[in-house]
Amino acid sequence: MTDIDHTRRRLLAGATLLGTGAALTGCGDSSPLAAAHAADTASGDHTTDVVIVGAGLAGLTAARRLTASGVRTLVVEARDRVGGRALNHPLAAPARPGTIVEVGGQWVGPTQDRVLALIAELGLETFKTWDIGDYLDYRNGQLVPYGHLFPADPLNLGLNRIPPTDPAGAAEAAVAIQQLNDMAARVPLEAPWTATDAIAWDSQTFQSWVDANLFTPGGRDLLQLAIEAVFSAQPRDLSLLHVLFYIHSAGSLDHLINTTGGAQESRIVGGSQRIALRMAEELGDRVLLNAPVTQIAYDARSVTVRGERFSVRAQRAIIAIPPTLAGRIRYSPALDGLRDQLTQRVPMGTVIKVQCVYPTPFWRDSGLNGQVTSDTGPVKITFDNSPPDAHVGVMMGFIEGEDGRRALRQSREERRQGVIDSFVRYFGEQAAEPLDYIEKNWAAEEWTRGCYAGYMPPGVWLDYGEALRAPIGRLHWAGTETAEVWNGYFDGAVRSGERAAEEVLALL
Amino acid sequence: MTDIDHTRRRLLAGATLLGTGAALTGCGDSSPLAAAHAADTASGDHTTDVVIVGAGLAGLTAARRLTASGVRTLVVEARDRVGGRALNHPLAAPARPGTIVEVGGQWVGPTQDRVLALIAELGLETFKTWDIGDYLDYRNGQLVPYGHLFPADPLNLGLNRIPPTDPAGAAEAAVAIQQLNDMAARVPLEAPWTATDAIAWDSQTFQSWVDANLFTPGGRDLLQLAIEAVFSAQPRDLSLLHVLFYIHSAGSLDHLINTTGGAQESRIVGGSQRIALRMAEELGDRVLLNAPVTQIAYDARSVTVRGERFSVRAQRAIIAIPPTLAGRIRYSPALDGLRDQLTQRVPMGTVIKVQCVYPTPFWRDSGLNGQVTSDTGPVKITFDNSPPDAHVGVMMGFIEGEDGRRALRQSREERRQGVIDSFVRYFGEQAAEPLDYIEKNWAAEEWTRGCYAGYMPPGVWLDYGEALRAPIGRLHWAGTETAEVWNGYFDGAVRSGERAAEEVLALL
Structure with a gap:
């Protein structure tokens, strides 16, 4: 898909323009993914009704909802792209041009109603995660295939x-x-x-x-x-x-x-980042890229969001980034202790998502669905992440928690070797020489700093829970970490954006 | 004391000067505490050997040690004062002019050898915390005085x-x-x-x-x-x-x-901030105030520390602030995931230090030492914090942890009433009408964000401990949170500054 490229071309130019309606439409269909334009820094002084910090699913959803209500918005995004923790990665040949894998969040599943509705509204489609064949369990040095014991799970035994x-x-x-x-x-x-x-x-x-x-x-x-x-x-x-x-x-x-019936059930045709890219397309120049926010000043009358060379003045702000990142912005006046101390206490998880590309999903030939559980790292969980038509095979794994932390200071080559060792352990020698190795270390991403989401160590909910969502003056909080339903997932992000937009609409 | 004023006058002016030897000496002796000059922002481009971020005890100790070794240093400090979590507060009349109480850390005790040595080197003196008379315990609605059961504690039963x-x-x-x-x-x-x-x-x-x-x-x-x-x-x-x-x-x-024999044994004549003020005096123009650091760029050859209108280029940097604050600086290149995720996981404690001034330390007349333990908040721990000659009485209390968090969003008047209710509960109606009420809420302090120190929730030492002190390229870490001995105390801060200075000296 070329959504990325098309949107990026327009958004990178959008440094001085304000959203005043007239979202661009249409979709280009040609050039390869452009190199990152880190040097392009947003500039200029802007004025709008609601400024939104962060062009992940939460921020873009809020912007879309506000725009639909006729409210002027401007989304400021630190990166040179939209999507936050959703990021498509184009596969090299022999994969067909336009084939992607997600290196960030990728799945949706039943009861995730708000993100599913959004996907439909945006004209996107889903397909089922490959879940046909036997699971593998590697435990105490033994590799054991097994089927769905209770496919219907009539007693809900999980x-x-x-x-x-x-x-x-x-x-x-x-x-x-x-x-x-x-x-x-x-x-x-x-x-x-x-x-x-x-x-x-x-x-x-x-x-x-x-x-x-x-x-x-x-x-x-x-x-x-x-x-x-x-x-x-x-x-x-x-x-x-x-x-x-x-x-x-x-x-x-x-x-x-669970995969079928659970949060890993379905994938999005063209990649999950398309949800963000489509919204950004609708929003057009209402999204400002390369715009890291360093300061937010607010008083009884307005709020001003600033970066190194830009500012946005608005009536209200929605800060749609994880608490640990929100805490790194300088607020004027400084946020009260309860909110600031909350942001010191919601660390991001640790995961390196790894993928190996093979000529075919060869494990399917052995009747395996590609999903492994294991007691041995670095990769203890795998999925078949091949494209819908499986014209190449993609084996995906997670290096999580403690394993992930150990891997943070390894070289890429050390991690690659560990991953291949894991894949060979589960799927045999055919896994030894992938055509490509793709990894994404989210803890090293300056504008995310960990995945899948922020979590609460003991004591935080009790003493700081009330500061998670409560607005402070003209500042409102969004992001999947603030969601009540499907917290930590795309669906929670969408719900948080909708909730924050409603909060602001009621006050404008 | 006028150390504050004298040092401030010189340091506030020091925006464009570099430390090149010749520390100023002498001590003024006249004017009242100057108003904060928040508008004075450091500016200019500087070059030095070692740049130190943070003029608390750790940073100043490191600067002093490096200076003594002939190394050029510049300490950049976000606030308009030195001392970090050590801060003197002048008492109003009827206290004699120059009388202070500390609104931050204040005590030193046996085995805190490095801070005690520093105090002696700086020509400062200590005096014993008031510990004569009976303790009070308030429990299940009963107020019970009791003496030192085992003053010598021969069996070390604690x-x-x-x-x-x-x-x-x-x-x-x-x-x-x-x-x-x-x-x-x-x-x-x-x-x-x-x-x-x-x-x-x-x-x-x-x-x-x-x-x-x-x-x-x-x-x-x-x-x-x-x-x-x-x-x-x-x-x-x-x-x-x-x-x-x-x-x-x-x-x-x-x-x-413990008080006698423990970390609360002694106080510093003129207030604990004098340790920092005396060091800053020695360092002279090597301390740059009003200089919040927003970015640190580093490569194989040098490091550059930047604020809004200043920069300092050096061979190495010592970052002498708590991990949660160090994590708010933008690094270029971005810090690796292990170090960054550590900074997401070392939250600051929560304490509001409160003090009431009375014409006399009247509790002493009842044979009480002023130290309370209680099962009822907001103040569950108190100390007699009167000046050495007790020409006024000062009752000090801490609102800590859960009580402190509850108090963060109260008004000053609500907190004051809660404190007075606590003091009356322990010391009777004479406590009801203090001459003055002094409070310091460290969680609301933009450049500290909580006290006494950063602490580790479960799992952090195991997976992130190695990132606490290990230098990253030309960046070195100090601050009491990095200390092996007396972590969290002044002594730990001093030791961390000494350790970081040695680290750097070995590499210059």
Whole structure:
């Protein structure tokens, strides 16, 4: 697809223009992805109604909603592109020109109604994640294929993504998942700190809960892997209350970990970044790229957002970036202690997303769906990430949490070797020589600083939860970390943008 | 004292000068504290050997050490004053002119050898914290005075600051303290993550340890109060491993919580900020005030530190500010993920330091030493903070952790009323009408963002500990959060500054 290129060409030029309607339409269809224009820095003094910081899904959704209501907006984005944690990467030949893989977030699934509605509105289409064939489980040095045990999962036991390699462990994990789902249902999404057991649950790590409630090594391993895969953090990093909130926010732990029926069910034709690119296209010159915000001044009458060579004056601001990045902006007057200290306490997860390209998805020939769970890193979770028509094969893996942190200071070559070793362990020697190796280390991305999302260590929800979304004067907060439903996912980002836009509309 | 004024006058003017030797000497002796000159922003392009970010005790100590070795340095400080978390506040009449109280850190104690040596070198003197008379314990609605049970503490039971009001609780707390001291001794100060039990200890909150090891409500309350008082955070916020590291870093939990014999033993004549002011005096124009750093660029040959209207080019940089503030600077190239993600994970504690001035320290007349422990907030810990000659009485209290966070969004008047209610509860109606109320909310301080120090939630030492002090190219890290000994205290700050200076000296 060339959405990226087309939009970039127009947006890079947009340094001095203001959104005044007339979104451009049409879509070019030719040139390769342009090199990044890091030297192009936004400049000029702008005036609008609502300034939005961050052109990820949250910020763009807010801008779109406000624009539809006739409100002037300007989105300022630090990077030379839109999409935030959604980023397409074009595959080299022999992949056909225009074929991409996502190096950031990529999936949508059932009950993610707002992002699914947005995808439809934007004229985009989804296709199913490859989920045909057997799973593989690598555990205690053994590689075991297994099928969907309970494809319909009639008892909602959450078993369909739990490998049965260690039957005692699998059974214990299934019971634990049910327990967690039950506890999670008792966490109010709008105010997790008001749960009856909030103090007990926010006083311990998820690891402490595992230590007290699971007794088989297999069961513990499975729970740990599930947490690493969902949060890209270790069970010890997370508040039990946060894990329960997150489960409730998604509906159930099954929703979080399953492919079919869960958050990994579908992909977007042309890549998930197209959601952002299409919105940016609609918004036209209302998006200002290469515009890192360094200061935000606000008073009773207006707000002014500043970068090194630009400023935007508006009635209100929506700050649609993760808390840890929002805390790096200098506010005038300085934000009160509760909000600032919150931003010190919502660290981003740690994940390096890796992909190897092969001539074909050869694992399918062996009846495998390409999805691995493993007790051995660096890659403990894999997916078949081939394009819809599978004209090349793409094996994707995550290096998450502790494994990810260890890999942060490795060289690319060391990481590549670790990844290939993992893939060979799961899929044999055919995996040894990929045509291409693609990696994205989100912790090193200056304008994200970790993925998938910000999370809450113990104690944060209790003492700082109320500062997560509450506006401060003319400043409003968005971003998936502020979402009640599908927090941490594209859907949560979209919902947060819609909510922030409504908040502002009611006050203009 | 007029150190402040004298130093400020010279330093405020120092925007364009470089330290090239010839520290100014002498000390003025006249004018009242000048108003802050927020509008004075440092400007100009400077060149030096070592640029130091932050004029707290760590940064100034490093500058002093480097200067003594003949190395050119320039300290850039965001505020219009030196001292960081050390700040003198002049008392109004009827206190004699020049009388101060500290609104930041104020104490030193035995084994804090480096700060004690520095104090002596700078010609400053200490005096004992008022510790004569009975303690008060307020618990379950009862106010109970008690004496030093074991003044000599021959068995090192750590009992002398543990109120005996609830004997079962006190006994259990004493045993727990001994247990913690024993565990702490097994944490290597230079690498806590290498402790034999590091994984178990860093996987749980301190609250989880209390829940598993203390069974009387009284014992739990006492441990909680000790942790709140030492960390200005809740037991649920802290990694057990971090608490153990911190205890070992100070020598024992007794050292942390005791007045006589502990970290609260002595005060500095003229106020603790004089340590910084005297160093700044020596450094003269090598300190640049009103110079918030926004960017640091570094490569194989040099480092350039920039603010809005100034730059400093040097061979190396020492960044002597807490991790959460260091993370707000923009680095070029961007810091690697491990270091950046560390800065997302070391939040500052939460404390509002409050003081009421009375015509006399009237509690002394009742045989009280002014030190309270309490189960009821907002103020649960108090100290007699009167000047050495007690010509006025000053009652000081801390609003810490959870209480502090609740108070962050109260008005000053609401906080004042809560403080006076607490003081009246402990010392009677005579406390009801102070001559003056002084408060300092460190979470709202733009260039500190919380006190006493940054702390580690679970999991941080294990996965990020190695990034705390390790230099990155030409960037070196100081600040009390990086100290092995007396981490979080003045002494740790001084040691970190000395260590960073040695690091740099070995490489110049």
